[in-house]
Amino acid sequence: MSVPARVSLATLGVGDVARATAFYSSLGWRLSPASVPGVVSFFHTAGGLLSLITTDDLAADAGLPARIPPANPATDFRGTMLAINVESRTAVDEALRAAVQAGAALVKAGSAADWGGYLGYFTDPDGHLWEVTHNPGWPLDEAGIPRLP
Incomplete structure (x- = not known):
């Protein structure tokens, strides 16, 4: 078996999901009703989906230590x-x-x-x-x- 050559979902770790959601919404991007306010947001794009989740939650989900945010x-x-x-x-x-x-x-x-x-x-x-x-x-x-x- 091989790994399918596609990007289904790009996830960005953010400091504040609500703030990041407001930003991408203000670009005119369509928010999915599958989103959970303040927890995770999903946006439809012409390609794969874009998701937003806190950086700490993303690290925890992957079993990685929390990343120190950039200065x-x-x-x-x-x-x-x-x-x-x-x-x-x-x-x-x-x-x-x-x-x-x-x-x-x-x-x-x-x-x-x-x-x-x-x-x-x-x-x-x-x-x-x-x-x-x-x-x-x-x-x-x-x-x-x-x-x-």
């Missing part, structure tokens, strides 16, 4: 990044602007990439890094998922 969650890099691919350079700038209006910190404004695309970065209120990118070599399907060769 500055908005700027301390965690070694991971999530990406949102969009259809144009203009859409990158619009999404970054909307994220900042919702409470995100702009890490890098939209700019041309050496590989021919256009991208920018923001962090959510808990410091999770998100890239918003337009890659002209990766057309998006009807759900907004990049089609790779």
Whole structure:
């Protein structure tokens, strides 16, 4: 048997589930009724689901010690990044602007990439890094998922 090549659920450990839920809701993301207020939130995306749970609860569920939170969650890099691919350079700038209006910190404004695309970065209120990118070599399907060769 092999491990299926799919991401069904991406879970972010957060400091406050209600605050994080409000942030992602303000981006216009659809909250699932399967969510448990203040405990865990699930958001529908064009791909897998996004869930939010406290960092301590996530560590406990995995049987790991609780992680010391970063000194500055908005700027301390965690070694991971999530990406949102969009259809144009203009859409990158619009999404970054909307994220900042919702409470995100702009890490890098939209700019041309050496590989021919256009991208920018923001962090959510808990410091999770998100890239918003337009890659002209990766057309998006009807759900907004990049089609790779």
